[in-house]
Amino acid sequence: MSEALAGQAAALDAADELAACRALFALDDDVVYLDGNSLGALPRHVPARMQDVIAREWGQLRIRSWEESGWWTAPERIGDRIAPLVGADRGTVVVGDSTSVNVFKALVGAVRLAGDDRDEILVDASTFPTDGYVAESAARMTGRRIRALAPQEIVGALGPRTAAVLVNHVDYRSGRLNDLPAMTAAIHAAGALAVWDLCHSAGALPVGVGAHGVDFAVGCTYKYLNGGPGSPAYLYVRGDHQARFDTPLPGWNSHEDPFGMRSAYAPGDGAVRGRVGTPDILSMLALESALDVWDGVSIDAVRAKSLALTDFFLECVEAYVPAGRVSSVTPAAHAERGSQVSLSCEKAGEVMRALIERGVVGDYRRPDVLRFGFTPLYVGFADAERAAGELAALLD
Amino acid sequence: MSEALAGQAAALDAADELAACRALFALDDDVVYLDGNSLGALPRHVPARMQDVIAREWGQLRIRSWEESGWWTAPERIGDRIAPLVGADRGTVVVGDSTSVNVFKALVGAVRLAGDDRDEILVDASTFPTDGYVAESAARMTGRRIRALAPQEIVGALGPRTAAVLVNHVDYRSGRLNDLPAMTAAIHAAGALAVWDLCHSAGALPVGVGAHGVDFAVGCTYKYLNGGPGSPAYLYVRGDHQARFDTPLPGWNSHEDPFGMRSAYAPGDGAVRGRVGTPDILSMLALESALDVWDGVSIDAVRAKSLALTDFFLECVEAYVPAGRVSSVTPAAHAERGSQVSLSCEKAGEVMRALIERGVVGDYRRPDVLRFGFTPLYVGFADAERAAGELAALLD
Numbered sequence: 001m002s003e004a005l006a007g008q009a010a011a012l013d014a015a016d017e018l019a020a021c022r023a024l025f026a027l028d029d030d031v032v033y034l035d036g037n038s039l040g041a042l043p044r045h046v047p048a049r050m051q052d053v054i055a056r057e058w059g060q061l062r063i064r065s066w067e068e069s070g071w072w073t074a075p076e077r078i079g080d081r082i083a084p085l086v087g088a089d090r091g092t093v094v095v096g097d098s099t100s101v102n103v104f105k106a107l108v109g110a111v112r113l114a115g116d117d118r119d120e121i122l123v124d125a126s127t128f129p130t131d132g133y134v135a136e137s138a139a140r141m142t143g144r145r146i147r148a149l150a151p152q153e154i155v156g157a158l159g160p161r162t163a164a165v166l167v168n169h170v171d172y173r174s175g176r177l178n179d180l181p182a183m184t185a186a187i188h189a190a191g192a193l194a195v196w197d198l199c200h201s202a203g204a205l206p207v208g209v210g211a212h213g214v215d216f217a218v219g220c221t222y223k224y225l226n227g228g229p230g231s232p233a234y235l236y237v238r239g240d241h242q243a244r245f246d247t248p249l250p251g252w253n254s255h256e257d258p259f260g261m262r263s264a265y266a267p268g269d270g271a272v273r274g275r276v277g278t279p280d281i282l283s284m285l286a287l288e289s290a291l292d293v294w295d296g297v298s299i300d301a302v303r304a305k306s307l308a309l310t311d312f313f314l315e316c317v318e319a320y321v322p323a324g325r326v327s328s329v330t331p332a333a334h335a336e337r338g339s340q341v342s343l344s345c346e347k348a349g350e351v352m353r354a355l356i357e358r359g360v361v362g363d364y365r366r367p368d369v370l371r372f373g374f375t376p377l378y379v380g381f382a383d384a385e386r387a388a389g390e391l392a393a394l395l396d
Numbered sequence: 397m398s399e400a401l402a403g404q405a406a407a408l409d410a411a412d413e414l415a416a417c418r419a420l421f422a423l424d425d426d427v428v429y430l431d432g433n434s435l436g437a438l439p440r441h442v443p444a445r446m447q448d449v450i451a452r453e454w455g456q457l458r459i460r461s462w463e464e465s466g467w468w469t470a471p472e473r474i475g476d477r478i479a480p481l482v483g484a485d486r487g488t489v490v491v492g493d494s495t496s497v498n499v500f501k502a503l504v505g506a507v508r509l510a511g512d513d514r515d516e517i518l519v520d521a522s523t524f525p526t527d528g529y530v531a532e533s534a535a536r537m538t539g540r541r542i543r544a545l546a547p548q549e550i551v552g553a554l555g556p557r558t559a560a561v562l563v564n565h566v567d568y569r570s571g572r573l574n575d576l577p578a579m580t581a582a583i584h585a586a587g588a589l590a591v592w593d594l595c596h597s598a599g600a601l602p603v604g605v606g607a608h609g610v611d612f613a614v615g616c617t618y619k620y621l622n623g624g625p626g627s628p629a630y631l632y633v634r635g636d637h638q639a640r641f642d643t644p645l646p647g648w649n650s651h652e653d654p655f656g657m658r659s660a661y662a663p664g665d666g667a668v669r670g671r672v673g674t675p676d677i678l679s680m681l682a683l684e685s686a687l688d689v690w691d692g693v694s695i696d697a698v699r700a701k702s703l704a705l706t707d708f709f710l711e712c713v714e715a716y717v718p719a720g721r722v723s724s725v726t727p728a729a730h731a732e733r734g735s736q737v738s739l740s741c742e743k744a745g746e747v748m749r750a751l752i753e754r755g756v757v758g759d760y761r762r763p764d765v766l767r768f769g770f771t772p773l774y775v776g777f778a779d780a781e782r783a784a785g786e787l788a789a790l791l792d
Contacts, residue, residue, distance in 0.1 A: 026455040035459045042455035047447060054446055054682070058624055059422040059438035063431045063757060071625055098673025100647030101497060125659065130648035130673060133661040137644055141537040148659070173657070220674070228454055229467055229677035248533050251496030252526035260762060261569070263521065263544070265529040277494025277526060278616070280679040281625035286450070361459060366656060 001320050001389040012312065012381035018305050021377040024293045025226075032383040032390075034362045037200060037340050037373025040226030040290075049289040053282065071281050075253075076271050078284060079234060081291045082225070085299060086198060086217065087208035088236050094271040095287065096279050099199060099220045099233040100130045101249070103166070105274060106216035106235060107138040108248040110164035110193040113215075113241060118163035118192065119144050124151050128172045131197055135166050141248070151178045158190035164215075165192055169207065170200035170338030173365050175330040177201070177338045181212045188213060199223060203294075204339035204376070205303040209236055216241075224339070224375055227287030235274040242270055251276035293377060305376040306339040312381055313341055313372065316388030325395045329369060340373040345395075354394050360387045397716045397785040408708065408777035414701050417773040420689045421622075428779040428786075430758045433596060433736050433769025436622030436686075445685040449678065467677050471649075472667050474680060475630060477687045478621070481695060482594060482613065483604035484632050490667040491683065492675050495595060495616045495629040496526045497645070499562070501670060502612035502631060503534040504644040506560035506589040509611075509637060514559035514588065515540050520547050524568045527593055531562050537644070547574045554586035560611075561588055565603065566596035566734030569761050571726040573597070573734045577608045584609060595619060599690075600735035600772070601699040605632055612637075620735065620771055623683030631670040638666055647672035689773060701772040702735040708777055709737050709768065712784030721791040725765060736769040741791075750790050756783045 013019055026042040027033060033041055057065040066072045079093035086093070097105075111121065123135045125148035132148065139146045149157055151167060158165070165187050170177050180196060187194040193215040201207055203224025209217050217236040221227035237245050247267070252258050253275035256268040267273045314328060329342040345351055345368060352364040362372040372387060409415055422438040423429060429437055453461040462468045475489035482489070493501075507517065519531045521544040528544065535542045545553055547563060554561070561583050566573050576592060583590040589611040597603055599620025605613050613632035617623035633641050643663070648654050649671035652664040663669045710724060725738040741747055741764060748760040758768040768783060 026451070029456065033458065039454075039459045039462075041458060042450065047451045047455070050450055050678075051443060051447060054438065054443045054624070055422070058435075059443070060425065062429060062437060063435045063759065064752075065625065066435075097493065097497065098647065098675075100649075100673035101493065101645060104645060127659075128648070129651070129657050129659060129661075132659055133646040133648065133651070136661060137646055141644060222674070228450070229461065230674045230680070231678070232676060233673070248537060249497060249500060250529040250533055251494065252524070252529065253496075255525070255529070261525050263523075263525060263528055265525075265532060277496030277629070278618070278626045279494075280628060280676045282446075282627070282682050283676040283679045284626070286678050363459065 001392060005316055005319060005385055009312070009381040009385040012308065016305060016380065017301055018297070018376055019380065021293060021297065022380065025378045027378055030359055032360045032387050034360065034372040034374065034379065034387060036375030036378070037223050037371065038363055039222055039229060040224060040375065041378055043226055043290045043293050045292065046286055046289045050282070050286055053285045074281065074284050074288065075275055075279050078288045078291070079271055081288065082234050085294060086202050086236065087206060087210050089210050089239055091270050092239050093234050093236045094274040095234045095284060096232050096275055099218055100134050102218035102233050102235045103131050103134045103197065104138055105247050105249055106195045106218050107135055107164060107166055108142055109237065109245050110195050110216050111138065111142045111144055112246045113244055114163035114193055118161055120161045121146050121163055122154050122157060122165040123148050124154070124167045125149055126151065126171055126173065127168050128197070128199065131166055131168065155183060155186040158186060158192060160191065162190050162192040164195055166195045166197065168197045168200065172200055173342060173369060175338045175340040175342050177336050180207065180214070184212045184214055200338055204306055206299050214238065221287050226290045226293065228283060228290065231283050231287040232280055237271070237274060242273060245273050247273060249276045253277060253279070297377070302376045306374055307334050307337065309374040309376065309379060309381065309384055310337060310339065310341050313374065313384040313388060316385050317343065317391065320388050320392035321395055322392070340371055343370045344368045345370050351394060355390060358390045358394070360390045397788060401712055401715060401781055405708070405777040405781040408704065412701060412776065413697055414693070414772055415776065417689065417693065418776065421774045423774055426755055428756045428783050430756065430768040430770065430775065430783055432771030432774070433619050433767065434759055435618055435625060436620060436771065437774055439622055439686045439689050441688065442682055442685045446678070446682055449681045470677065470680050470684065471671055471675050474684045474687070475667055477684065478630055481690060482598050482632065483602060483606050485606050485635055487666050488635050489630050489632050490670040491617070491630045491680060492628050492671055495614055496530050498614035498629045498631045499527050499530045499593065500534055501643050501645055502591045502614050503531055503560060503562055504538055505633065505641045506591050506612050507534065507538045507540055508642045509640055510559035510589055514557055516557045517542050517559055518550055518553060518561040519544050520550070520563045521545055522547065522567055522569065523564050524593070524595065527562055527564065551579060551582040554582060554588060556587065558586050558588040560591055562591045562593065564593045564596065568596055569738060569765060571734045571736040571738050573732050576603065576610070580608045580610055596734055600702055602695050610634065617683050622686045622689065624679060624686065627679050627683040628676055633667070633670060638669060641669050643669060645672045649673060649675070693773070698772045702770055703730050703733065705770040705772065705775060705777065705780055706733060706735065706737050709770065709780040709784055712781050713739070713787065716784050716788035717791055718788070736767055739766045740764045741766050747790060751786060754786045754790070756786045
């Protein structure tokens with residue numbers, strides 16, 4: 001479309017310190033994959049590892065693998081692999097269940113820690129819906145009420161009645177990045193607890209749950225962490241809350257002595273308290289294997305590339321797409337931007353279908369949003385330029 | 397040990413209509429695997445299917461697989477594969493989450509259907525512990541109280557305060573089969589709802605949840621259903637309860653229009669209402685593939701072989717093991733026996749370790765129980781005879 005921008009893309013790709021990571025992924029087709037914010041691409045080494053898990057660990061060792069292959073301790077072990085990616089201490093993250101189920105654990109846990117005199121849960125009104133639905137249930141089952149507010153209204157609404165606040169770090173639809181440090185500090189100043197949903201930020205930018213004193217956090221692992229379809233989610237409970245974390249789902253895996261088969265519940269210490277039932281080992285070990293791509297990768301480098309990619313994509317869209325056909329829903333300010341660009345567009349559903357046919361895979365969110373996710377480990381600047389070019393060609 | 401019993405085993409194996417099923421499993425070592433009641437053996441065709449799921453569906457189709465590979469509808473589709481194995485109607489079983497999480501959904505759902513004037517939940521005191529722990533939480537969060545009773549005391553304890561009853565169909569420790577038809581009828585006569593845990597019965601004997609009017613049921617899929625380590629559990633909600641099933645975990649997957657991304661929750665119709673978050677696709681599709689071994693298998697034939705196997709094992713134990721060294725904890729009456737034999741034995745932990753070294757794999761449950769699970773699809777009568785012989789040799 002423009003030799004200048006194509007040349008700029010080539011130069012940026014040549015200078016990209018993360019460029020070599022792309023070879024770690026099965027991306028051999030001629031597709032520009034900008035949907036890693038929905039389902040991360042397959043790391044190339046995962047199929048061989050899973051063949052070993054299935055054929056040898058399950059098929060040959062069978063029951064012995066719970067101990068000999070480390071299945072039993074996988075939820076904490078993999079939690080410790082995720083911990084540095086979100087700035088958490090060792091022993092504070094556990095993997096298992098879905099994000100929705102973890103939102104329930106975290107929010108009920110937070111409300112119980114906040115005490116009975118605090119009866120309000122504030123939730124981000126633009127949240128990914130499941131968080132809102134589950135928060136309603138958590139409120140109903142703990143005798144609290146929900147107030148849904150725009151993220152920018154939350155700080156002003158905090159008060160002595162606030163028990164807990166549930167916010168998305170990055171909004172799934174707009175790609176807006178909420179100010180986790182400032183909001184967490186304000187929530188604490190009001191005496192409440194902060195529960196962050198990291199689904200759209202973990203693996204794309206530094207989170208710093210530890211540094212900012214986040215109380216609870218949850219996130220999925222199948223987006224920027226590339227764990228595979230529906231791979232298990234994780235729960236972070238701040239170290240000094242662990243001993244008082246009173247889970248609403250006290251399954252036997254969280255017991256202090258699970259094989260004691262005791263009829264009275266006594267919670268285990270540490271991250272294990274966030275476990276519930278028997279973990280989905282196949283999905284969990286695919287995730288563990290997938291996390292190998294992070295070896296030696298700096299999350300600050302990921303963030304720098306993510307911002308450069310989304311900046312460059314917006315620049316190409318501005319240059320290529322006829323004026324007035326799309327407008328960015330994603331904040332221009334770096335401090336307010338995650339790792340995706342959302343463009344509002346007429347007939348967005350049809351446009352995305354046509355774009356996918358042209359080999360540019362993003363997704364569509366009703367009613368009018370085209371989402372393009374930029375996964376710094378495998379998306380390059382030439383990809384961004386081509387995506388903008390194909391979009392322009394379609395809309396021209 | 398005894399030529400007569402060895403000969404009898406050979407004759408029974410020769411006449412076994414399910415004998416050919418064993419070849420469907422990866423059981424090529426010289427091990428007698430009697431722990432399929434904990435982790436079912438690997439069906440031989442599963443690794444190739446999973447390679448396709450991982451390398452092609454995830455690796456190549458990526459996000460398109462949610463639709464094109466049928467990932468999105470897997471929980472209901474696989475539910476419909478399990479339904480006939482437990483005697484449920486199509487559209488009443490959904491797969492996902494762990495058994496513990498499903499106990500929570502089922503018990504809270506049952507209590508809410510029972511109404512506010514019924515404030516007691518009765519639970520089987522010898523239950524697998526997680527059911528009891530989760531029931532305590534369900535009671536606490538719905539303002540009910542728990543009464544834990546021996547299964548045989550439950551019918552006598554039913555009354556106008558009983559909201560719901562949670563019982564294990566087969567006791568994990570003793571292998572006792574509870575009388576599902578009679579107990580369910582008594583629970584209904586008292587105006588309460590019956591929630592059955594089928595972990596140790598589904599795939600080993602006919603359950604008949606539909607025929608007996610069971611209200612809710614849950615079960616795991618990694619024991620007699622061979623779905624793989626930690627494969628997702630299932631939830632059964634009786635058809636005429638579905639429209640009023642008020643789940644405590646209303647995740648976005650259970651919404652009537654999940655991709656509408658609506659901020660207000662509106663539950664979908666049918667089995668889908670039991671879903672929560674994004675399903676663990678790898679574990680789920682391994683389960684789906686594993687269920688192929690049931691094609692053409694009659695669950696009545698499975699039950700007949702199961703009883704013959706456990707009878708024969710008990711006969712061999714009686715014949716081989718020195719008197720007084722073990723005693724059966726499992727009821728002798730067929731109507732009260734699941735598909736395992738539990739033997740109480742001194743130093744049971746050490747004995748089981750030694751038995752495993754001799755190639756007979758069962759498991760140990762504190763304080764004194766040796767468990768031997770008989771999976772009719774792949775365990776034969778010669779296996780039972782050999783297991784008893786090795787046990788006798790050890791204890792001699």
